[in-house]
Amino acid sequence: MNSLLTIRRIVVAGLLGAITILLGATRAGFIPVPTPLGDATIMHIPVIIGGILDGWLVGAILGLFFGIFSFIHATIPMFKDPLVVFLPRILIGITTALAYRGLKRSNEVVAVIVATVVGTLTNTVGVLGIGVLRGYLPLPAAVGFGVAAAIPETILAAIIVVAVVLAWRGVAARRRTADL
Amino acid sequence: MSEPFIRAKGLQYTYMAGTPLAVEALKGVDLEVWPGEAIGLIGPAGAGKSTLVQHLNGLLRPRARGQLWIDGQDMGDPRVDARPLRRRIGLAFQRPEDQLFKTLVGDDIAFGPRQLGLPREEVRERVRWAMEMVGLDFGAFVDRPVVSLSGGERRRAAIAGTLALRPSTLILDEATSGLDPGGRRQLLDLLRRLHQEEGTTVILVTTHMEDLVGLAGRVVVLAGGRTVLEGSLREVYGQADLLRRHGLGVPQMAEVGEALAARGCRLSRVPLTVQEAEEEIAPRLGVSCGVV
Amino acid sequence: MESFEVFRHVTIGQYLPGESLVHRLDPRAKITVVLLLIAAVTFSTSYTAHLALLALTLGLIALANLPVRYIVSGVKPALPFILLLALMQLFVYGEAAASAVRGTAVLWQWGVLRVTAGSLRLTLVSLARLLELLLLVSLLTNATPTTSLTYGIESMLRPFARLGLPAHELSLIGTIALRFVPVLGEQFETILKAQASRGANLRLGGRLQFIRSAQQMVVLLVPLFLNALLRAEDLILAMEARCYGGGRGRSHYVRLRLRAPDYVAMALALVFTAAVLAARNALP
Ligand SMILES: Nc1ncnc2c1ncn2[C@@H]1O[C@H](COP(=O)(O)OP(=O)(O)O)[C@@H](O)[C@H]1O
Numbered sequence: 001m002n003s004l005l006t007i008r009r010i011v012v013a014g015l016l017g018a019i020t021i022l023l024g025a026t027r028a029g030f031i032p033v034p035t036p037l038g039d040a041t042i043m044h045i046p047v048i049i050g051g052i053l054d055g056w057l058v059g060a061i062l063g064l065f066f067g068i069f070s071f072i073h074a075t076i077p078m079f080k081d082p083l084v085v086f087l088p089r090i091l092i093g094i095t096t097a098l099a100y101r102g103l104k105r106s107n108e109v110v111a112v113i114v115a116t117v118v119g120t121l122t123n124t125v126g127v128l129g130i131g132v133l134r135g136y137l138p139l140p141a142a143v144g145f146g147v148a149a150a151i152p153e154t155i156l157a158a159i160i161v162v163a164v165v166l167a168w169r170g171v172a173a174r175r176r177t178a179d180l
Numbered sequence: 181m182s183e184p185f186i187r188a189k190g191l192q193y194t195y196m197a198g199t200p201l202a203v204e205a206l207k208g209v210d211l212e213v214w215p216g217e218a219i220g221l222i223g224p225a226g227a228g229k230s231t232l233v234q235h236l237n238g239l240l241r242p243r244a245r246g247q248l249w250i251d252g253q254d255m256g257d258p259r260v261d262a263r264p265l266r267r268r269i270g271l272a273f274q275r276p277e278d279q280l281f282k283t284l285v286g287d288d289i290a291f292g293p294r295q296l297g298l299p300r301e302e303v304r305e306r307v308r309w310a311m312e313m314v315g316l317d318f319g320a321f322v323d324r325p326v327v328s329l330s331g332g333e334r335r336r337a338a339i340a341g342t343l344a345l346r347p348s349t350l351i352l353d354e355a356t357s358g359l360d361p362g363g364r365r366q367l368l369d370l371l372r373r374l375h376q377e378e379g380t381t382v383i384l385v386t387t388h389m390e391d392l393v394g395l396a397g398r399v400v401v402l403a404g405g406r407t408v409l410e411g412s413l414r415e416v417y418g419q420a421d422l423l424r425r426h427g428l429g430v431p432q433m434a435e436v437g438e439a440l441a442a443r444g445c446r447l448s449r450v451p452l453t454v455q456e457a458e459e460e461i462a463p464r465l466g467v468s469c470g471v472v
Numbered sequence: 473m474e475s476f477e478v479f480r481h482v483t484i485g486q487y488l489p490g491e492s493l494v495h496r497l498d499p500r501a502k503i504t505v506v507l508l509l510i511a512a513v514t515f516s517t518s519y520t521a522h523l524a525l526l527a528l529t530l531g532l533i534a535l536a537n538l539p540v541r542y543i544v545s546g547v548k549p550a551l552p553f554i555l556l557l558a559l560m561q562l563f564v565y566g567e568a569a570a571s572a573v574r575g576t577a578v579l580w581q582w583g584v585l586r587v588t589a590g591s592l593r594l595t596l597v598s599l600a601r602l603l604e605l606l607l608l609v610s611l612l613t614n615a616t617p618t619t620s621l622t623y624g625i626e627s628m629l630r631p632f633a634r635l636g637l638p639a640h641e642l643s644l645i646g647t648i649a650l651r652f653v654p655v656l657g658e659q660f661e662t663i664l665k666a667q668a669s670r671g672a673n674l675r676l677g678g679r680l681q682f683i684r685s686a687q688q689m690v691v692l693l694v695p696l697f698l699n700a701l702l703r704a705e706d707l708i709l710a711m712e713a714r715c716y717g718g719g720r721g722r723s724h725y726v727r728l729r730l731r732a733p734d735y736v737a738m739a740l741a742l743v744f745t746a747a748v749l750a751a752r753n754a755l756p
């Protein structure tokens with residue numbers, strides 16, 4: 001048995017991968033926004049959850065799933081560039097896991113939120129940054145698109161990831177009691 | 181008599197219609213339910229019971245063939261909005277896991293009342309009431325994460341979530357499975373109380389026919405997507421052969437009656453409970469048991 | 473009228489049993505053919521190439537006896553997005569498209585809206601690509617049982633295993649993911665039903681309108697994730713209980729062997745793809 005890819009990691013990556021396929025195949029995970037880049041995304045959410053719950057390797061594998069779907073659905077040349085499509089997505093899982101691991105001792109909730117922000121920004125900055133470096137779009141435009149995409153993507157991801165991870169861990173959230 | 185509250189005629193339903201994976205779950209169901217009635221719905225696994233009850237609160241709608249009226253509305257008509265109906269017709273799903281989608285028990289049970297737009301205090305009261313009804317201690321369970329509940333506790337929480345809407349019709353899909361004998365008795369008592377004291381219409385799906393004794397005035401048997409038998413408990417249990425042919429069990433007391441009949445000792449009625457069997461059998465034994 | 477069968481249209485990962493020539497090909501041959509054709513789809517921008525690709529993929533689907541209507545219904549939920557995107561490409565990105573793809577000639581203009589030969593090409597090629605990819609992925613997953621797909625991927629990755637790549641584990645992840653797509657799709661429908669049956673206002677009128685409101689998305693996705701994690705836990709227990717020990721030293725029940733039809737299929741795909749790519753700037 002591979003010591004890094006334990007049964008747990010294989011299965012968790014498989015099931016979160018299934019959600020990625022579900023969101024990707026129906027395109028429910030890509031929300032069209034009227035910029036030339038096309039989509040805002042929630043496809044990074046399974047990647048972040050996998051990275052937090054089961055470490056960087058699971059995160060990286062899920063990032064690969066995400067990359068495959070952006071590649072398949074890509075309609076503009078920038079997203080047919082494997083460097084743009086795959087590298088940042090794989091990195092999402094890794095940065096998320098590292099941020100979470102670094103912070104979880106101090107405060108679980110803060111760690112989850114920070115890791116989510118780090119993961120989301122890895123995606124936005126990574127994709128647009130590499131896009132600029134490879135000459136697909138000018139820097140000012142990239143900054144504009146980046147801010148427009150990152151804000152909703154981060155907020156939505158943070159809400160969902162916090163709810164899922166804390167419920168799963170059974171850890172005290174902001175509120176430990178039902179809202180009654 | 182008044183109009184039936186629910187009326188299905190030749191109801192059909194196909195999952196995944198138009199794909200190679202299509203499954204014809206309902207092939208022709210006839211059913212009438214009057215307001216204030218309690219009926220039992222029995223049938224082997226895969227008979228289409230869950231598919232049928234999902235029609236009865238408007239989750240699934242008749243598409244091509246077959247008709248369904250609920251409270252005078254033609255559910256085959258796409259213009260009919262099923263949402264108001266669902267708030268009056270509560271459905272507890274077969275798998276409680278499928279139904280509990282909030283993180284904490286209290287929040288989950290409060291989901292329905294919140295959708296009704298009730299004030300905070302009343303939501304809380306409803307939750308407390310519903311939990312008491314199903315025997316979940318409010319203080320101990322309201323803040324528990326759903327994932328930490330046992331099977332039986334999940335079942336109770338799911339039923340409480342349905343009760344909290346205070347529906348005038350209550351449909352429970354195999355709600356007694358997963359409960360221990362005590363929990364089962366408690367739930368059946370609750371249904372009887374709601375039915376008799378509050379006039380709630382009850383539709384109980386079950387594979388344990390014993391559950392229906394003392395509750396359901398009428399039993400409908402579903403097999404292979406069709407209604408194959410309908411009648412009083414005693415009439416249905418009298419058809420032991422037909423029930424067995426469809427893969428259904430027969431209550432033990434009815435079997436005792438049957439076994440005696442095979443030996444030429446015909447009882448005057450099909451016994452449904454231990455007490456009835458005793459009343460039927462003891463006089464023939466010629467002993468005085470002190471009962472009756 | 474609401475419909476809860478949202479993911480009825482997820483056709484990927486759904487094995488449809490059959491006896492066709494495509495069904496009987498070795499999974500490795502099928503994977504190779506499909507990957508080659510995906511490369512052709514991805515890197516071609518000419519009308520000729522895409523006409524040929526469409527004809528070829530449709531032909532293969534027919535050969536596999538797969539229902540085209542079922543597969544194409546897979547894009548139904550995404551149709552509004554696809555159309556929106558197509559319109560934006562056609563009218564708004566004339567400038568960008570003109571430089572990216574050959575064709576600077578302006579075909580039509582009205583105010584800021586402008587259609588160039590390049591943007592028209594980009595739009596049509598994008599639509600063709602979407603369709604071709606859908607058909608190709610379906611061809612592979614609808615005509616190959618998941619187990620044999622796993623064996624195929626695993627044995628193709630095996631050369632890399634010497635470099636330390638966990639071939640067996642990775643193919644297992646892929647198989648679990650594909651196998652659970654329909655399961656979780658159904659679960660998602662159940663969550664929708666559970667909320668609707670307790671009075672939620674889901675506004676499911678149009679297709680996939682539920683993603684409209686972020687709040688609704690949270691309420692739907694959180695239970696979906698938790699359910700997936702619960703299922704993962706069950707599966708882990710089941711695998712450990714059966715002493716699952718990974719790929720090493722394990723003997724396969726299925727012995728894969730490439731036969732003549734497999735080699736023919738791979739050779740034809742290779743020739744086709746090479747031809748399309750070699751001529752990609754020459755073809756109209
Ligand atoms: N969501 C679904 N998608 C496809 N087929 C289904 C679905 N739900 C149930 N079925 C099929 O419909 C038939 C009837 O199922 P069901 O109504 O659950 O029966 P019962 O509740 O009596 O066991 C079965 O063959 C089952 O496999």
Ligand SMILES: [Mg+2]
Pocket residue numbers: 229230231274353
């Ligand atoms: Mg059922």
